[in-house]
Every structure is written in structure tokens, then in C-alpha cells.
Amino acid sequence: MRIVVIGGGQAAASAIRRLRQLGYDGDILLVSREPFPPYERPPLSKSHLAIGAANEPKMIFPEDFWEENAVDLRLSEEVQSIDVETNSVLVGTKKISFDHLILATGASPRKFPDQMTKGLNGTHQLRNVADANRLRSQLNPGRSLVLVGGGFIGMELAATARQLGLTVTVIERDERILNRVASTQLSNIIRQWHLENDVTLIEGQETTGFLGTKNVTGVQLSNGAEVCADLVVLGIGVIPDCALANAAGLQVDNGVLVDDYGSTNRSGIWAAGDCASFSFEGRMVRLENVQNAIDQAENVAENILGANKKYTPTPTFWSNQYDHIVQIVGLYQPGMITVCRQSSGRLSFWHYSYNNLKAVEVIDDPKTFAIARRLLTDGRSPAPELVADDDRILKEFLRSA
Numbered sequence: 181m182r183i184v185v186i187g188g189g190q191a192a193a194s195a196i197r198r199l200r201q202l203g204y205d206g207d208i209l210l211v212s213r214e215p216f217p218p219y220e221r222p223p224l225s226k227s228h229l230a231i232g233a234a235n236e237p238k239m240i241f242p243e244d245f246w247e248e249n250a251v252d253l254r255l256s257e258e259v260q261s262i263d264v265e266t267n268s269v270l271v272g273t274k275k276i277s278f279d280h281l282i283l284a285t286g287a288s289p290r291k292f293p294d295q296m297t298k299g300l301n302g303t304h305q306l307r308n309v310a311d312a313n314r315l316r317s318q319l320n321p322g323r324s325l326v327l328v329g330g331g332f333i334g335m336e337l338a339a340t341a342r343q344l345g346l347t348v349t350v351i352e353r354d355e356r357i358l359n360r361v362a363s364t365q366l367s368n369i370i371r372q373w374h375l376e377n378d379v380t381l382i383e384g385q386e387t388t389g390f391l392g393t394k395n396v397t398g399v400q401l402s403n404g405a406e407v408c409a410d411l412v413v414l415g416i417g418v419i420p421d422c423a424l425a426n427a428a429g430l431q432v433d434n435g436v437l438v439d440d441y442g443s444t445n446r447s448g449i450w451a452a453g454d455c456a457s458f459s460f461e462g463r464m465v466r467l468e469n470v471q472n473a474i475d476q477a478e479n480v481a482e483n484i485l486g487a488n489k490k491y492t493p494t495p496t497f498w499s500n501q502y503d504h505i506v507q508i509v510g511l512y513q514p515g516m517i518t519v520c521r522q523s524s525g526r527l528s529f530w531h532y533s534y535n536n537l538k539a540v541e542v543i544d545d546p547k548t549f550a551i552a553r554r555l556l557t558d559g560r561s562p563a564p565e566l567v568a569d570d571d572r573i574l575k576e577f578l579r580s581a
């Protein structure tokens with residue numbers, strides 16, 4: 181049997197590790213556009229940009245993992261197409277057949293139209309190590325950086341750039357930073373960290389144009405204002421890489437559509453990670469985080485080997501900014517009832533829908549996070565008024581909720 185994996189990120193790596201852990205001893209072929217074996221993306225907006233950091237990314241597995249696990253690693257290569265009739269992929273000019281195919285193609289940064297960015301030098305995006313190295317060479321103290329987009333990547337970059345001594349402005353189109361991914365309460369705390377670190381935040385303003393002739397000199401906002409910049413990073417979200425799936429006639433809708441088991445509408449073709457769209461709590465979602473890439477890919481590997489196991493994730497995300505760590509479990513949605521808990525000076529926000537605990541956001545408190553994650557994984561819902569009582573010991577909820 182041959183399993184072909186397209187994509188060289190976390191999902192690809194995790195699927196392969198699980199296949200071998202479970203004793204699969206057939207062929208595995210990994211095709212990745214990138215020149216490196218799968219590496220960790222989270223450091224790219226954080227430690228990788230620090231002065232003196234290595235140019236090479238932090239690998240997910242030790243160097244010898246690939247050989248020891250007999251993985252045919254095709255780096256700097258690309259799958260051009262999938263033929264669902266013959267169960268084969270085209271890599272360069274070669275057709276390679278498969279018994280199972282895993283799409284782990286990830287996502288790419290959303291772009292502004294070319295007529296808007298005008299090919300100006302100094303306009304960056306951040307998804308891979310080449311992007312990060314290019315950006316790092318420009319992050320010199322005293323320069324002014326404009327970040328378009330106040331999502332997690334934008335805010336992490338703002339923190340990193342301030343620590344490197346740049347002047348930083350974040351421009352967010354929505355009424356507040358982190359609107360799509362965090363509660364108002366958490367956004368407010370994170371906003372405060374950035375204000376204390378002299379980041380300028382402009383919320384509720386769309387970026388309508390880029391200034392400059394050869395090099396970018398600033399951006400223009402919907403209210404007519406102009407913000408000067410020596411360099412600009414666009415952090416306006418990602419688009420799932422599903423062109424291959426689309427061309428092959430697989431079902432695609434904001435991601436490669438997969439069922440509860442990770443299978444596409446074509447038997448033997450699976451998807452996992454940032455590129456996969458699946459049903460979660462009654463709606464279709466794509467989860468753009470490392471934990472999902474690991475868990476969903478492992479679930480697919482198990483199902484390829486016959487486990488027939490539904491994927492029931494507990495969405496989990498973290499972000500580092502300045503000296504803080506934010507951890508989120510579950511999916512927050514506007515309209516949820518929020519309870520704030522403060523124990524030993526540590527804050528967490530507990531979000532409920534109809535008295536059911538749905539998400540918890542935790543600041544600098546891994547212990548509380550671990551308990552919240554267990555509660556959500558077990559489907560337990562401690563009463564909001566008990567959670568709000570700071571004198572209660574959280575561990576009690578694990579026994580009684």
C-alpha cells in the first residue's frame with residue numbers, strides 16, 4: 181500500500197508519525213513545496229524574529245526521523261494535480277499512484293489586490309520561513325512598521341517588533357482587534373498590553389491604499405488619514421489551499437470538505453489541518469491552529485488504518501505576546517454569557533451558551549487552562565456563579581461539575 185501526503189506542515193508530519201506508530205509499514209511519500217522538512221510555524225512571528233536567531237526554522241522532528249521512518253521525502257516539489265479516476269498525483273512530470281491520499285496543504289495569507297499594493301518594496305506577508313527571514317532583515321530599531329490586521333499574527337508581530345525597537349502601528353478594520361478570534365474582554369486586556377508598550381492602535385478603519393512609488397512609505401485609511409511606514413506587514417487572515425482539491429472535483433467550501441472521519445467525498449482521499457473544513461457544534465469550521473493540525477491528522481491516520489473514529493476536537497490555541505501567554509480552549513462566539521474569574525491575580529474568561537460552558541480564555545495561568553480544557557473535553561459545565569466565585573478551588577469542578 182502507498183500513502184501519499186501533500187504538504188509539509190504540522191498536519192503532514194503528525195499524520196505520518198501516527199501511521200508509523202500504529203505499525204503501518206507500507207510506502208509513505210511526502211511532497212512539500214518547502215525546502216525544509218516540516219517545521220514549526222508559531223515561532224515565525226515570535227522567537228524566529230529575535231536578534232541572533234538562526235535562519236533555519238525549528239524542525240518538528242529530529243533530522244533522522246524521516247530516514248528512520250522510511251519516508252520518501254520530496255522537498256521543494258509540488259503536486260500539480262490529483263487524478264481521482266486513476267488514484268494518482270502529478271509531481272513534476274511524474275505520475276505517482278496512491279492507495280490513500282492525505283491533503284495537508286494548509287493555507288496561504290490573504291492578499292490585497294495587486295493594483296492596491298502596486299508591487300511596492302517593503303510590503304510583507306508571513307507564512308513560511310522564507311517570509312520570516314525576509315521580514316527579519318527589515319526589522320531594524322527606529323524604523324516604523326505598520327501592521328494591517330489586528331488578528332493574533334498581527335498582534336504577536338506588534339509585540340515582537342516593539343521588543344526589537346521599532347515604532348509600531350496596528351490598523352484593524354473591525355471595531356476592535358481580535359474581533360474574529362477572541363472575546364471583547366480578552367481583546368481589551370491585550371489592547372492594554374500593546375498601549376503600555378507604545379503601540380499605536382487604529383481600530384474601525386479600513387486600509388484603502390498603499391503609499392509610495394518604489395518603496396512603501398505608508399498606508400491610506402478609509403477616513404482619509406495617512407500613516408507613514410518604512411515597512412508594512414499584511415496580517416489579514418488566510419485562505420485554505422484547496423486549488424488541487426477543487427480541480428480534482430472534490431467538495432470544497434472555504435476548505436476541503438471532510439466528514440466526521442476526515443474523509444473527503446472521494447473514498448481514500450482525506451484532509452486535515454488548516455485546509456480542512458468540518459462540522460463542529462452544528463456549523464462548518466476550519467481550525468487554524470497547531471493542536472488541530474496534530475489531532476485531526478492523527479485521527480485521519482488512524483482511520484486510514486481502519487479505526488473508524490470520529491474526530492471530536494477540543495479546539496485549543498495559544499499566543500505569546502510580550503511576557504504573556506494567552507491560551508484559549510473551545511470556540512468563543514459573540515453573544516455568549518461571559519464570567520470573569522480572578523484567582524491569585526490571574527484572569528480567565530469563561531464563556532457560556534445557555535449555561536453550557538463553550539470556551540475559556542486564560543491569561544498567564546497554565547494550571548487553570550489545563551482544568552478548563554479537561555472540563556470542556558469531558559463535556560462538563562460548572563455553574564457560572566461557581567466559576568465566578570474566586571474562592572472556589574477550580575479542581576473541585578472536575579469532580580462535581
Ligand SMILES: Cc1cc2nc3c(=O)[nH]c(=O)nc-3n(C[C@H](O)[C@H](O)[C@H](O)COP(=O)(O)OP(=O)(O)OC[C@H]3O[C@@H](n4cnc5c(N)ncnc54)[C@H](O)[C@@H]3O)c2cc1C
Pocket residue numbers: 186187188189190191192211212213214220221222223224225257258259260284285286287306307308333421424452453454455467468469470471473496497498499500
Ligand atoms: C507566523 C505564524 C504563527 C502562528 N502561531 C501560532 C500559535 O502561536 N499557535 C497556534 O496554535 N497556531 C499558530 N499558527 C498556526 C499554525 O502554525 C497552523 O495552524 C499550522 O501550521 C497548520 O498546519 P498545516 O499542516 O495544516 O498547514 P501548513 O503548516 O500551512 O502546511 C502546509 C504545507 O503544504 C504545502 N503545500 C501546499 N500545497 C502544496 C502542493 N500542491 N504541493 C506541495 N506542497 C504543498 C505548503 O507549502 C505548506 O508547507 C501560526 C501560523 C503562522 C503562519
